Amino acid sequence: MTTTPQAARRASPRKRRPATPTAPDPAAGLLPETEPVRLLDPDGTLLPARADYPEPPVEALREMYRRMVVGRRFDTQATALTKQGRLAVYPSSRGQEACQVGGVLALRDDDWVFPTYRESMALTARGIDPVEVLTLLRGDWHCGYDPAARRTAPQCTPLATQCVHAAGLAYGESYQGRDTVALVYIGDGATSEGDFHEGVNFAAVFKAPVVYFVQNNRYAISVPLSRQTAAPSLAYKGVGYGVPSEQVDGNDPVAVLAVLTRAVAHARAGKGPFLVEAHTYRMEPHTNADDASRYRDTDEVEAWRDRDPLARLETYLRGRDVLDDAAVAEIAEQAETYAAELRERMNTQPTVDPLSLFDHVYAEPTPQLVEQREQVRAELAAATEEDA
């Protein structure tokens, strides 16, 4: 039997009650809050405490601030290196520092991160050598760091494909008796890809300890969120898979860390995956090659500048007396040193070996690759002879 909206409005409250009042709502605990969780006001003042999302220890927040400052400086430096021709391209995450740093701070060192190309800042915040992080964009190889040693998958360029890898890895870890959690960074656009849905579904069915962390920065290159989804928010995509979900103000570092901490604890406790959507904004174009003025106006960008996560956290930490002018200056100095070292190291031309092209295609090269390697070796030898 179908009910028209008019009929539904006419129905008495008594009649609309479920037939069995004690039957639990199967979606209870899965749906996100209707408004993004926020613990700090945009001006940096603390909102009333919440039992479900306790404020992280202030020392953790201070460390978060430090990594955000260094991260932003890294990001600026990488953009500069691109303008100087040292990087082929750089997708900035300026404005998303709370998410970039919060994601890795919520994890243990032996947890796994599944990043996209926009997570360079997150990876440096995880302690990975920035030159190794930028290898992909400098172009001397694809992945510059050791993913197994750093428990960090290669930065994923195909959208959302890493959502399923994380489900498999997290399930494999728990299958082998380890309590590792996997955290997946993805963007708003990637939630439209099939692999996002397959990944979340696999993780849910196999109760894999994965945190799916969507940084909704409003645009997939130029395409606005309204073209990605008609859902109330991206965090509502979890309920269909039986996955508890939450949305958070992604420019509120305190809330981001609090929500992710709870999500990671949920996964580690064996309760399966958790989906978090952070509402944030990409202050820079998609990459240096993009012209953002073609799809968004200055007023919008300026409005988000007022919600800067760094200024917000700094104001709060100063109010808590764990940050003063001297500490701010010292952290800024650390960031400058970090950037200067990076600049210095990126100014040398990396050596590439054409013969290495044949390494790591297979564990052992096929006869055909051995043949082609020999051909390239001969070409190189002939070229060297000509130069001499």
Place this chain on the structure above:
Amino acid sequence: MATMTMAKALNAALADAMLDDERVLVFGEDVGQLGGVFRITDGLQARFGDKRCFDTPLAEAGIVGFAVGLAMSGLRPVVEMQFDAFAYPAFEQIASHVAKLRNRTRGALSVPMVIRVPYAGGIGGVEHHCDSSEAYYAHTPGLKVVTPATVDDAYSLLREAIDDPDPVVFMEPKKLYFAGAETALPTRTEPFGRAVVRRAGRDATLVAYGPAVPVALEAAEAARDEGWDLEVVDVRTIVPFDDATIAASVRRTGRCVVVQEAQGFAGVGAEIAARVQERCFHALHAPVLRVSGLDIPYPAPMLEHTHLPSVDRVLDAVARLQWDDQPDRRWLTEGSAA
């Protein structure tokens, strides 16, 4: 020795691999309690438990992507793509991740796994159930592509695929699943990268793989009536490819026909023909010819016999191998003004 079907030999290979290596996990669609639509995983769940052999959500990209993660955690996934064409949703995972992870990470990560693909036709299947998809995988560096044509090879190549340090797309010719042969398992045949001469002959070489091997062997038998003594080489592993064995055979016979069931254009047979003529030009008495499926979407069941390479088509090709040293009349008018 006992008679066994290829399906049973594959099942035994999976069971023996699971017994020998507890890291081996078998999963996919309907592979658990049902034992797979072709029963290749029959009894594995009952024997090894539902943590070792299990059903997944119905999503092929998910299955392969899940296997990537499991392999990263140190396990050995063996996944079943229920039918050839059902594997297409997984192609991005296969081409962009499975094939490339070792290379992208300079060997720091590798994802050894076996992707089993029941493939090709000749079983009266309706559309999307009979594709020959081997060229897509063979064209993707980083994958090994293997296809058995005998019961012994089915067992041995699958065992080797599961032990291999690289990802292997294991193409199982559906129409050979229930063909039986004498075998004594466990058996080990020639390793990856070795083609095998299935039938020795002096006059011409038929190169075939997977479902085309029995066709080539039958054609070679029939050719005796025409006075031709044909050699048949079974490629077995498309990647890595054995140039040496095939070139040696063609140098002996001086003539070559490549037989494949897949549509011909830009296919594996084209690659083989090119490689043979590069290596054997001065030993050849005729151009290398190809006999393949037609360049059409796989046809409806009542028309598939027209599509599939037949013994007659193979013999027709052999007849065109310029036994009289005259040019192939088929091409004489091509390109000339009408």
